[in-house]
Amino acid sequence: MAPKTVLITGCSSGIGLALAVKMARDEQKRFKVYATMRNLTRKDKLVEAAGNTLGKTLDIKQLDVCSEESIKTCVSSIPDRRIDILVSNAGMGLIGPIECQTIDEMRTVMDTNFFGLVRLLKEILPDMKKRKSGHIVIISSVMGIQGILFNDVYAASKFAVEGFCESLAIQALKFKLQLSLIEPGPVITEFEKKVFEDGMKMDLSAADEETADMFTNIYLKNYKQIFQSLGQSAEDIAEHTVKIILTENPPFRHQTNTLYTPMTTLKYADPNGDLPIDTFYKMVFQHDKIFSASLNFIKLLRWRSRK
Ligand SMILES: NC(=O)C1=CN([C@@H]2O[C@H](COP(=O)(O)OP(=O)(O)OC[C@H]3O[C@@H](n4cnc5c(N)ncnc54)[C@H](OP(=O)(O)O)[C@@H]3O)[C@@H](O)[C@H]2O)C=CC1
Numbered sequence: 178m179a180p181k182t183v184l185i186t187g188c189s190s191g192i193g194l195a196l197a198v199k200m201a202r203d204e205q206k207r208f209k210v211y212a213t214m215r216n217l218t219r220k221d222k223l224v225e226a227a228g229n230t231l232g233k234t235l236d237i238k239q240l241d242v243c244s245e246e247s248i249k250t251c252v253s254s255i256p257d258r259r260i261d262i263l264v265s266n267a268g269m270g271l272i273g274p275i276e277c278q279t280i281d282e283m284r285t286v287m288d289t290n291f292f293g294l295v296r297l298l299k300e301i302l303p304d305m306k307k308r309k310s311g312h313i314v315i316i317s318s319v320m321g322i323q324g325i326l327f328n329d330v331y332a333a334s335k336f337a338v339e340g341f342c343e344s345l346a347i348q349a350l351k352f353k354l355q356l357s358l359i360e361p362g363p364v365i366t367e368f369e370k371k372v373f374e375d376g377m378k379m380d381l382s383a384a385d386e387e388t389a390d391m392f393t394n395i396y397l398k399n400y401k402q403i404f405q406s407l408g409q410s411a412e413d414i415a416e417h418t419v420k421i422i423l424t425e426n427p428p429f430r431h432q433t434n435t436l437y438t439p440m441t442t443l444k445y446a447d448p449n450g451d452l453p454i455d456t457f458y459k460m461v462f463q464h465d466k467i468f469s470a471s472l473n474f475i476k477l478l479r480w481r482s483r484k
């Protein structure tokens with residue numbers, strides 16, 4: 178059987194890179210991977226990880242999800258424009274009090290995380306509909322279903338992705354297309370480093386003292402520890418994503434982190450929406466007791482899941 182063509186965005190690092198390499202190295206050679214990135218000068222890590230798959234089961238192409246022209250050029254360069262599996266992965270984070278962020282910074286997050294997906298689909302969906310086949314896989318986030326303190330705009334961008342996909346999924350079903358949202362919790366990648374460094378350098382002078390203190394002494398102070406105790410690797414997410422791709426009837430939503438599930442479950446447990454907000458409030462603001470107790474509980478779950 179001919180290999181399925183896979184286009185992945187954001188392959189210069191992290192989840193995109195790990196997924197591209199995993200699929201290109203498939204022993205049964207079931208995939209031909211177009212690993213794309215906006216800036217080809219950043220391709221060295223991928224070239225190294227791809228090894229001898231380069232030019233065979235993996236090709237590298239330029240694609241900036243913020244440029245319609247770049248998307249068109251990339252898609253037109255693929256034989257018959259045929260993309261069997263699209264993985265929309267490119268994305269960026271943003272943390273901090275909104276008083277300290279500019280509208281332009283917020284717009285860039287929405288433009289990349291939400292409109293990036295919209296631009297891709299405007300170009301790729303019509304071909305998939307004509308062929309009545311295709312799988313659209315989106316790297317969303319647990320923040321696509323639940324907001325987190327100081328992640329207001331990032332969470333909004335992922336909520337936008339989820340609302341857009343939930344609407345589109347009904348049409349997709351009519352055209353026999355598959356659509357899956359992958360929802361990781363924290364993942365240890367460049368994303369986490371960039372977001373933390375930007376947070377550390379943030380000019381907090383536009384925020385009141387209490388807010389600035391909350392951001393620095395609660396959020397940033399515990400950030401690394403949260404990633405250490407809860408964080409998955411890019412390879413873990415790649416493994417989950419490939420499993421979903423290979424499932425005959427893939428689910429619409431897939432959370433990758435069972436340690437995080439108790440938190441997202443709170444959302445569905447209370448239609449009024451107060452339960453997750455009250456719980457997060459207690460976890461964050463009674464942090465001396467509850468926050469460290471939560472982290473210990475997570476450590477215990479992690480230890481048990483390894484046994
Ligand atoms: N890390 C985490 O904790 C989590 C991440 N996610 C999501 O996973 C996805 C991948 O992130 P992750 O691997 O962690 O982070 P990385 O920062 O390692 O990777 C992000 C990738 O997106 C690329 N990118 C950014 N802007 C654009 C653009 N305009 N066009 C094309 N590519 C672009 C980056 O390219 P460049 O190198 O040029 O900047 C990079 O290749 C994102 O959608 C993120 O929201 C979801 C849940 C948790």
Ligand SMILES: CC1=C(/C=C/C(C)=C/C=C/C(C)=C/C=O)C(C)(C)CCC1
Nearest residue numbers: 318319320325326362363403457460461
């Ligand atoms: C665990 C935990 C918290 C932090 C969660 C974080 C930081 C999650 C990050 C998720 C990411 C980065 C998703 C990317 O898409 C809070 C809210 C402080 C409250 C206490 C429990």
